[in-house]
Amino acid sequence: LTKRNILEMPFIKNVLISRWPQLIGRGAALAVFILVIISGLFGTPVGNRNISIVLIWIAWWAALILVLVPFLGRSWCSICPLPLPGEWIQQGTVLEPRTRKRGVSKNWKWPKKLRNIWLQNGSFALMALFSAVILTKPAVTAWLLLGMIAVAIVMSVLFERRAFCRYLCPVGGFIGLYSLISPVELRIIEQDVCRDHKIKTCYSGNENGYGCPWNVYPGALQLNTNCGACFECLRTCPHDNIAINIRGFKNDLSKPKAIKLDESFKAILMLGSATVYSAVMLGPWGNIKTAAFSIGTGSWWIFAGLFLVFNFLILPALFYLSVNIAQPRFSSGPPLKHAFKAFSAALIPLGLGAWAAFSLSFVFTNGSYLWGVISDPMGLGWNLLGTAGASWTPYLSNITPILVMAALVMGLIGAGQTAIKVTIKDQKLGKPWPILLFCFVITVGLLWLLVG
Amino acid sequence: MKLKKHLYYTFMIISSLLVAFIPFPNGGENVESQVIDIQASQFQFEPGMIRVSAGDQITINLSAMDVTHGLYIDGYEHELRADPGQTASFTFTADQGGSFRFRCSISCGALHPFMIGKIQVGPNLTLYRGVGFSVIAVLALFFRSKF
Numbered sequence: 163l164t165k166r167n168i169l170e171m172p173f174i175k176n177v178l179i180s181r182w183p184q185l186i187g188r189g190a191a192l193a194v195f196i197l198v199i200i201s202g203l204f205g206t207p208v209g210n211r212n213i214s215i216v217l218i219w220i221a222w223w224a225a226l227i228l229v230l231v232p233f234l235g236r237s238w239c240s241i242c243p244l245p246l247p248g249e250w251i252q253q254g255t256v257l258e259p260r261t262r263k264r265g266v267s268k269n270w271k272w273p274k275k276l277r278n279i280w281l282q283n284g285s286f287a288l289m290a291l292f293s294a295v296i297l298t299k300p301a302v303t304a305w306l307l308l309g310m311i312a313v314a315i316v317m318s319v320l321f322e323r324r325a326f327c328r329y330l331c332p333v334g335g336f337i338g339l340y341s342l343i344s345p346v347e348l349r350i351i352e353q354d355v356c357r358d359h360k361i362k363t364c365y366s367g368n369e370n371g372y373g374c375p376w377n378v379y380p381g382a383l384q385l386n387t388n389c390g391a392c393f394e395c396l397r398t399c400p401h402d403n404i405a406i407n408i409r410g411f412k413n414d415l416s417k418p419k420a421i422k423l424d425e426s427f428k429a430i431l432m433l434g435s436a437t438v439y440s441a442v443m444l445g446p447w448g449n450i451k452t453a454a455f456s457i458g459t460g461s462w463w464i465f466a467g468l469f470l471v472f473n474f475l476i477l478p479a480l481f482y483l484s485v486n487i488a489q490p491r492f493s494s495g496p497p498l499k500h501a502f503k504a505f506s507a508a509l510i511p512l513g514l515g516a517w518a519a520f521s522l523s524f525v526f527t528n529g530s531y532l533w534g535v536i537s538d539p540m541g542l543g544w545n546l547l548g549t550a551g552a553s554w555t556p557y558l559s560n561i562t563p564i565l566v567m568a569a570l571v572m573g574l575i576g577a578g579q580t581a582i583k584v585t586i587k588d589q590k591l592g593k594p595w596p597i598l599l600f601c602f603v604i605t606v607g608l609l610w611l612l613v614g
Numbered sequence: 615m616k617l618k619k620h621l622y623y624t625f626m627i628i629s630s631l632l633v634a635f636i637p638f639p640n641g642g643e644n645v646e647s648q649v650i651d652i653q654a655s656q657f658q659f660e661p662g663m664i665r666v667s668a669g670d671q672i673t674i675n676l677s678a679m680d681v682t683h684g685l686y687i688d689g690y691e692h693e694l695r696a697d698p699g700q701t702a703s704f705t706f707t708a709d710q711g712g713s714f715r716f717r718c719s720i721s722c723g724a725l726h727p728f729m730i731g732k733i734q735v736g737p738n739l740t741l742y743r744g745v746g747f748s749v750i751a752v753l754a755l756f757f758r759s760k761f
Contacts, residue, residue: 210721268679271648436709444715446731455657455705455725462700517621527739528727554719559688563712567744578755595756604753 163410164279167351169396178393178406181257184240192243195307197539206541212300213539216531218307224525226337227517235341237336240391242309245327248318249375259372269322272329272377278424282335283431287473289332289429290435291466294442294454324375327390329377334430339425340514341386342414342507343576347407348396349529350378355403356381364395364404371397380404385414387425412576415507416583426506427474430481433509433604434473436516440611444523480600481506485529487596499526504588505597508581512601513572523612526562528556553576565611570605570612577601593611626754633746638739647671652731654683654696656723659716659731666708667690668736673705684719687733693719712734 168176178182180365194217202214209215230238250256254265256258289296289306296302314326329335350356365382376390379397383389396404413422421429425456441447442454442465453461485502533552540546545551558565578601644660648670648730653660666672676685678696686693691711696702 207724208721209724211728276634294725294728298727356640410760443728443735444730446659446662448660448662449671453659453724510640524727527715531727547684554721556686556717558690561692562688562741567747571744571747571751575751575755578752582755582759594759598752598755606745606747609748614738614741 163345163408165407166406167405167407169404169406170231171476174406175259175396179397181397184393185257187241187248188243192246193242197242199304199307201388201540202302202307204540205300207300208504208541209300210528210531211534211538211541214300214303215298216528216535218303220525221532222527223531226333227514227521227524231337231340232518233345234391234513235344235386236389236391237346238337238339239534240343240393242327243320244307244331245324246314247311248326249324251315252318253372255471259367259369263291263308266319266542268320270320272321272325276329276559278422278425279329279335279338279428281330282332283424283428285330285332286335286428286435287431289579290438291441291469291480292457294451296455297443299310299325300314300456302346316444323373323377324390328376328388335428338387339428339432339510339583343412343514344386345409345411345513347386347409347463348391349383349405349407350381350394351403351405353381359401359403363398364399368398368400373398384417385420387414390564391480412511412580415510415580416587418587419503421503421507421510423503426499426509427451427478429509429513429597430477431473433513434477434519435517436513437604438469438472440523440608441519444613445519451547477502481509482602484596486564488592489593490590490592496588501591504591504598505581505594506583507584508577508594508597508601511576511580512573512604515569515576516604518569519608520613522562522565522569526557527559570608574601575579622754622757622761625757626750628741629750629753630747631722633743633750638737638742645669645671647673649673649675650673651677652685653679654685654718654729655679656681657718657725657729659685659718659729662731664731664733666733666735668711670708670735671708672708673703675701675703677701681722681756682720682754683729686689687714687716689714697719707727708735711738712740713738727732 178195185418190564198214198217201212205214207210226238252265252267253259260572296306310331313330315325360381362381365373374395376388378388380395442450449463456462481501484506486498488505489498489501528551529553533549537547537550578598580593581597585591585594642726646669648666650664674685675682676694676696678698678700681730682695682697684693684695688707691705691710692706694702694704713732713734716731716733718726718743722729
């Protein structure tokens, strides 16, 4: 697919350069999150009657996994309200950039050893261990959001730019990884223009905007992973050298060194978590659900141990074995670690397909709770829009299994295409078939869990 | 090369159509009546997995062991409600084949949306077709890489 720069359309360019549309989006998202927090803390403890659970874990999650990430990459990060208060404190302003520093921040540089997503892997795994409670108890969801906002504020006050989003946010890590699939990218137009531009205002900032909040030099941007779609570089580039391209899906995945080891483990963790969630949350095994929910009990520790062993030991070991088999025999291929990273790109479409399938399995079934909570967000007996009495009605229950199956098979196809492309670009990696077999086995397992 | 490509596309289209539409026997030759007792408690059905043959006349007796529970079968869209200590029943004909989730339809606590069981009526064709499509996808990728 030929790339097309949508900034050639003046309307889109003006909307993205102006700070107002983004501020309105962020403000609206922040207002909704404040409502979610208040409702979680002071509303009914019944999850499906409280907007905090229904809006975050059904509506927002479905929008994120099924629409925003696959089609628009990190677009959610563009309006995410979690880092906003911290960013406002750090920058000392809400809208226009200040020419003189007035914000409150030590502006320390993030430690070099932690410039990766290992902490995000840890924060996601931690959240996943408590997911049965987070997903069902409104107060826990509210405290989680408050905690994330508080940590983001502390990090903004101590460190420069958006250190929280880049290195700690449990959601940001996988959004970045899965945005490699998205058919939208922000890139420079002419490399020479950037090379000749000595001041690099896209990184340092100027009177029109901030230096890249994600600590990326846009002139060297090759992948979607760390571009937070904040559009500051669009505002600060004096040479109009930034493009937002529509491109083919999965363009980034087969690029050399697209995936680092921390990201490989993120891809495995995401795939493993989707599998575990499918069994725990959507399976018919009540004992496992109870174990996942009963934090601190013996059965929960067993659940937590199995979750960690599966995601950090069994799945990586099986994938490692596949990579090992894929490598050429009796010849000097690249180091196994290099092949492990390169082939793990295949797990990204597979993982996104798995999450889409998991999300489809409960979104249509539980989507009708939304009508009740928009009229009675806190479950206190209000009826603001006249829909509080809407009864639970599963939607599309006849075709949901077919959609789930389609999502999984599409994930498998994407994984296979990626594995093949990776070996075409670097033939020393070996053959893609063992990787494809690994992906096939996972797909069949997920099919069994979700439509079996 | 051109012939190979033609063969490839023909094979893929025919095999996909076969997997999508081939009728499988649903095992509904020996129709019988079955009574299934299901105990519902927070947050599980016991038994959680049920197998019946297509065409069977199924009577479900739902007993709520702790709080009020409901039972809704996806696809069949039958629903019933049992109060604590009570048993509620309904009878239906298992005339659609496949695997269907049944869920608690009355809010019963924190994990209520995930209180799920499954009933399999005859062979699970969606699963078989899903596996079939996955095999075709792998074969398609393999042959496609050869030219």
